[in-house]
Amino acid sequence: MKSKLPFTSSILFKAILLHLLLFAGLFTLNTQAYIGQHDSFIRFCAFYILSLILIVWFTMRITIGLNQISDQINEFTDKKYTVRKQIPGNTEINRLYDKVVDLGEKSEHAQERLESSSTRLNGILTYMTDGVIATDRRGKIVLANAAALEYLNVKEKDILSRKIIDALDIEADYTFRDLLESEPEIIIDCENIMGEFTTLRINFALFRRQSGFISGVVAVLHDVTEQEKNERERRLFVSNVSHELRTPLTSIKSYLEALDDGVLQDPDIAPSFIKVSLNETDRMIRMILDLVTLSRMDSDTIILEKEVINLIAFLHYQLNRFDQIVGNSDANEKQFKIVRKIPLQPIWMEIDTDRLGQVIDNLMNNAIKYSPDGGNVTVSLEQTNTQVLLRITDEGMGIPKKDIPKIFDRFYRVDKARSRNQGGSGLGLAIVRDIVKMHDGFVWAKSDGETGTTFTVVLPYAPLETDNDDEASSWGSQTSEKSSLIS
Secondary structure, eight states, X not given: OOOOOOGGGSHHHHHHHHHXXXXXXXXXXXXXXGTTOHHHHHHHHHHHHHHHHHHHHHHHHHHHHHHHHHHHHHHXXXXXXXXXXXXXXXXXXXXXXXXXXHHHHHHHHHHHHHHHHHHHHHHHHHHOSSEEEEEOXXXXXXXXXXXXXXXXXXXXXXXXXSBHHHHTTOTTTOOHHHHHHHOOEEEEEEEOTTSXXXXXXXXXXXXXXXXXXXXXXXXXXXXXXXXXXXXXXXHHHHHHHHHHHHHHHHHHHHHHHHHHXXXXXXXXXXXXXXXXXXXXXXXXXXXXXXXXXXXXXXXXXXXXXXXXXXXXXXXXXHHHHHHHHHHHXXXXXXXXXXXXXXXXXXXXXXXOHHHHHHHHHHHHHHHHHHSOTTEEEEEEEEEOSSEEEEEEEEOSSOOXXXXXXXXXXXXXXXSHHHHHHTTOOSOHHHHHHHHHHHTTOEEEEEEOSSSOEEEEEEEEOOOOOOTTOHHHXXXXXXXXXXXXXXX
């Protein structure tokens, strides 16, 4: 901002004042010499006026030059580097102006380099897949790139000025001093902007100035969800397969040895031993078949055999099988009721009926398995312009929040003892996830951790012309006939 000095502070005013003081002193000392000498006095006045004009002209040139230098500096301050002042002469003022111009050009080049570096840095931070968070020396966040905001599911205005240990939710285990001293590597679980649970590995590094003074911490967030999942599945695979195969084999071996020792001749005990051996064998076969299915999915050797069907009729057909199970179950077995919230309007889709039937079977068996006796299993279907949403809800014990991100992992069980008693292998939900993924959809679970769990399957939907599709109409009518017969 330009500021104009008062005239009393200017060089011109000081020069005039100095001239008047010198003249007044000279006039006082020589008053007697000039009495009666009229011509000398006139010459003295002329000399005074001429000298005054000269000093005013000289000081004005200095003042104009300095004012132009001051204006030039103001132009540079406002980043107007193309404006140049013209100062006549070749004096110290001109040399000073040349130095100012040279300094302005260097400032312009430095500003351009700084803006270029800032633009490159912002571009790098914006398009980085890893999240970056920077703090000041007190641990308050001063910068967070788009990836970090997405990982932590926060807005920039909400995270800036917050303490980093609070933003990362690690204040229970670390202080900011711990981050400065040990620069630890931390693994955290969080929910991203898409509502998906992710695993983040966070590396910390100190931000130092050239003097060595620590001015903050930089945290780099890596999404290691897939790596952690694969490593967890590998560990679970080794431990679970060995256990799930060893336990029934040991049991079968014990029963067979007992039968071989003579129990086979006992008509009261032998049938129960044989039945247990068969059940354990069936359990191993189911697990091996599930493993084969997952292995084929991983190697992309499974090809979907899609056909256009009426999804409403297909869903009723699948659910009628479970209604039949309820009607034929013994009094001692668990009782449940299937509540259907399915629209009447047909929904024509192209799917693999065998694979999608396997998804429904696994989810329904899972819901029935963990529902209380006499509970309801609610099946609802919702259609939008681009998606079909299938929800299956039970009234069981629920799933703890910490376990929800992992329930689709292979061999993962929330309650291992109960799952094993129910005959589960821990592979059903993993198969569900992979089959839905092969249909370009996705699946997730929701639970408050206390009562009930809802599994939602989302499949892409696009309207199909079915008027001329004889095969689709035929399948739909056949399915409707089967549904009516079963019900």
